[in-house]
Amino acid sequence: xxxxxxxxxxxxxxxxxxxxxxxxxxxxxxxxxxxxxxxxxxxxxxxxxxxxxxxxxxxxxxxxxxxxxxxxxxxxxxxxxxxxxxxxxxxxxxxxxxxxxxxxxxxxxxxxxxxxxxxxxxxxxxxxxxxxxxxxxxxxxxxxxxxxxxxxxxxxxxxxxxxxxxxxxxxxxxxxxxxxxxxxxxxxxxxxxxxxxxxxxxxxxxxxxxxxxxxxxxxxxxxxxxxxxxxxxxxxxxxxxxxxxxxxxxxxxxxxxxxxxxxxxxxxxxxxxxxxxxxxxxxxxxxxxxxxxxxxxxxxxxxxxxxxxxxxxxxxxxxxxxxxxxxxxxxxxxxxxxxxxxxxxxxxxxxxxxxxxxxxxxxxxxxxxxxxxxxxxxxxxxxxxxxxxxxxxxxxxxxxxxxxxxxxxxxxxxxxxxxxxxxxxxxxxxxxxxxxxxxxxxxxxxxxx
Numbered sequence: 001x002x003x004x005x006x007x008x009x010x011x012x013x014x015x016x017x018x019x020x021x022x023x024x025x026x027x028x029x030x031x032x033x034x035x036x037x038x039x040x041x042x043x044x045x046x047x048x049x050x051x052x053x054x055x056x057x058x059x060x061x062x063x064x065x066x067x068x069x070x071x072x073x074x075x076x077x078x079x080x081x082x083x084x085x086x087x088x089x090x091x092x093x094x095x096x097x098x099x100x101x102x103x104x105x106x107x108x109x110x111x112x113x114x115x116x117x118x119x120x121x122x123x124x125x126x127x128x129x130x131x132x133x134x135x136x137x138x139x140x141x142x143x144x145x146x147x148x149x150x151x152x153x154x155x156x157x158x159x160x161x162x163x164x165x166x167x168x169x170x171x172x173x174x175x176x177x178x179x180x181x182x183x184x185x186x187x188x189x190x191x192x193x194x195x196x197x198x199x200x201x202x203x204x205x206x207x208x209x210x211x212x213x214x215x216x217x218x219x220x221x222x223x224x225x226x227x228x229x230x231x232x233x234x235x236x237x238x239x240x241x242x243x244x245x246x247x248x249x250x251x252x253x254x255x256x257x258x259x260x261x262x263x264x265x266x267x268x269x270x271x272x273x274x275x276x277x278x279x280x281x282x283x284x285x286x287x288x289x290x291x292x293x294x295x296x297x298x299x300x301x302x303x304x305x306x307x308x309x310x311x312x313x314x315x316x317x318x319x320x321x322x323x324x325x326x327x328x329x330x331x332x333x334x335x336x337x338x339x340x341x342x343x344x345x346x347x348x349x350x351x352x353x354x355x356x357x358x359x360x361x362x363x364x365x366x367x368x369x370x371x372x373x374x375x376x377x378x379x380x381x382x383x384x385x386x387x388x389x390x391x392x393x394x395x396x397x398x399x400x401x402x403x404x405x406x407x408x409x410x411x412x413x414x415x416x417x418x419x420x421x422x423x424x425x426x427x428x429x430x431x432x433x434x435x436x437x438x439x440x441x442x443x444x445x446x447x448x449x
Contacts, residue, residue, distance in 0.1 A: 002029050002052060003423045007383040008415070011375060015078055019070050026064045029056065034350070034372045035412065036419050041350030041369065051423060065354075065368070066361040076154040076367065077193045079374055080139055083152055084194060086382070087141040093198040095140040095331065096190060097151050097338040098183040098207050100159065103352035103366060104131040110357040112158045132352075133159045134366060135179055137186040138338050140202075143381050146405050148275055151337035152374040153345075155186040156367040180211035191216050200320065202335045208317060210291040220320040222331050225300055227255065227315070231287040234297060247294035252287060259283070259302050259312040266304065269326045273333030280305055282325040289317060301325050341373075344408045349373045373408075380411035389414065 002025070004012070012031070016024050030046045037049030043061045047053050084094055102116050110132075118129040138153040159182060162173040172178070177185075183203065191199050199219045208223035215221065233249030258264055266281040283302040288294055301316040318328050345351035351369040356362060389410060394400055 001055070002032070002050065003419070004028055004032055005418045005422045007418070008032075008375075008379055011379055011382070014082060015075060018075050018078060019068075023064065023068045023070055026060060026068070027070075030061055030064060030368075031372050031375065032419060034369060035376055035415055037350070038416075041353040042355045043365075045350075045353070062356070062361070065356060065364045066358050072364055072367045073155065073189065075371060076156070077189060079152075079371055080154040080190060081193065082378070083139050083141060083154070083374075084197065086378070087143065091196065093200050094190070094194060095200050095202065095334060096137055096187060097140050097335045098135070098137050098187070098201060098203040099335075099338045099342075100133055100135045100179060101342045101346075102129060102131050102133050103346070104129050105352075106130070107357060111359040111362040112160055114161055132362065132366070135159050135182045135186070136338065136342075136370070137183065137190065138341060140334050140337055143377075145381070145385050145387075148405075149334045149337045150377065151341045152377065153338070153341055153370040154374070155189060156370065157182040157186060158363060178209075178211065180207055180209045183207055184211050184215070187219060188216065191219055200331060202331055204335065208291075210293075212319075213291075213293050213296065215296075215319070220318065222316060222318040222320065222328060224332070225255065225289075225315040225317040229255070229289065229315075229317075231255075231285070231289055231300060234286060234288060235294065248288060252285070255300065255302065255312070255315045258285065259304070264302075267325070269329075271326050271329050273330050274336065278305070280329065282329065283312075284325050292319070297321060299325075299328070301328050303329060341370075345370055345373050348409055348412065349376075376412055376415050377408065379415055380406075384411065384414045384418070 012028055015027070018024075019027055029050045029052055030043070033046030033048065033050035033052070034041055035049070037045045039045060041049075043065065044053070044058050047056060047058055047061050088094060102118055102120075104118075105113050107113070112132050113130055114133070115128050115130055116133045118127055121127040121129070135157040136153045137155040138151040140149050140151045142149055159179055160176045162176055166173040183201075187199060187201055197218070199216075200222065201219060202222045205224040205226055208221060208225070212221050231252050233252055235245070235247050235249055238245050252258070253261070264283050266283050269280055269282050271278050271280050281304040283304070285300040285302070287298060287300060288296075289298050292298060296319060299318050299321065301318070302312045303314045303316065304312045316328055316332050320328065323331070349369065349372075351366060351373065354361075354365040354369070356365055385406070389406055390403060393406075393410060394403055
């Protein structure tokens with residue numbers, strides 16, 4: 001018998017319409033197994049974690065990933081709506097971080113595996129690894145009991161390098177688009193599902209390119225500008241003379257020269273980033289950048305810290321023309337939680353442990369595991385948090401003198417304890433009735449989600 005805590009059931013029932021009835025029951029089982037399992041989170045490991053290894057045949061769980069009718073995008077978009085509804089102010093903008101992560105695999109027959117650069121390698125000899133490279137879009141939110149921002153991955157794309165014939169011809173591969181194009185496709189899906197929200201996208205310097213040309217008006221992009229980037233002044237006003245008007249102004253100096261120019265106006269500003277309050281000097285440049293086109297005005301924010309060597313530390317580029325320079329700097333700093341999500345997912349939650357290799361199974365398993373991690377955090381925020389959790393943890397481990405807020409490991413442990421208690425007290429678990437499912441779906445539709 002599958003035992004699911006009633007509080008977790010209240011969350012999972014929101015996604016019942018994404019599956020058929022039998023598949024939804026399997027979804028509940030593998031999700032409980034993913035959370036409960038403390039060793040290898042392969043598909044059969046999920047079955048063992050949910051205590052169903054002697055009840056369900058293992059092929060049922062394999063079919064869930066390889067053949068069942070459900071969509072990863074639809075599940076992620078439904079979860080994105082839940083996150084925005086519960087953890088953001090009505091009508092507030094939504095911060096979306098985009099980045100990629102490498103999940104190492106072994107075997108030549110695994111779908112989508114190639115040699116990729118491993119940014120986490122500690123030596124040059126291990127800087128290249130065989131595996132799947134995932135492009136991830138996550139929603140960054142602030143939970144009431146945490147001082148830091150949390151990133152919840154919701155949409156995923158498996159990136160594959162161009163095929164050899166297209167590399168030789170120096171042409172794009174239509175079946176294997178680049179990373180930035182995949183990121184834009186996911187952001188457009190989010191913008192379509194959240195029609196009344198502004199989407200603020202943030203990524204590192206690899207995720208700002210011409211692929212963002214003619215982006216939806218409700219979407220802004222903020223990233224780090226390369227040091228060798230060429231920027232131009234805005235187009236001059238019309239002179240009234242005959243001829244085609246100029247789209248570009250004159251080419252400006254490099255960002256290094258602008259930062260070193262005594263005429264550059266620096267403004268001291270207090271900024272909150274990386275859990276610290278700092279006083280920085282910011283300089284703002286209104287300009288154009290060729291990859292985004294003459295139709296897209298941009299702003300370049302130069303950041304200088306007096307406590308560090310002379311010159312500027314970082315240059316940010318954004319298409320947001322209304323936010324202040326301090327808000328842009330804080331927004332870029334909030335990109336870092338997606339890196340924390342990758343580490344927590346791979347090191348603590350077992351994302352990437354699955355051993356499947358067919359196309360549909362590979363395309364579904366890693367996103368499912370990340371979404372299960374999101375549901376763990378959401379469950380803890382809605383039902384599991386208590387102020388005494390940190391106090392009890394510090395009593396068990398008094399060497400954590402600086403621990404003031406729960407970590408993801410604390411959230412995961414709390415949900416595991418609740419699931420274990422339910423398995424030994426089955427009366428606390430129950431399957432939602434059809435009437436309860438309909439009531440939840442009607443409430444969801446009334447909220448416009």
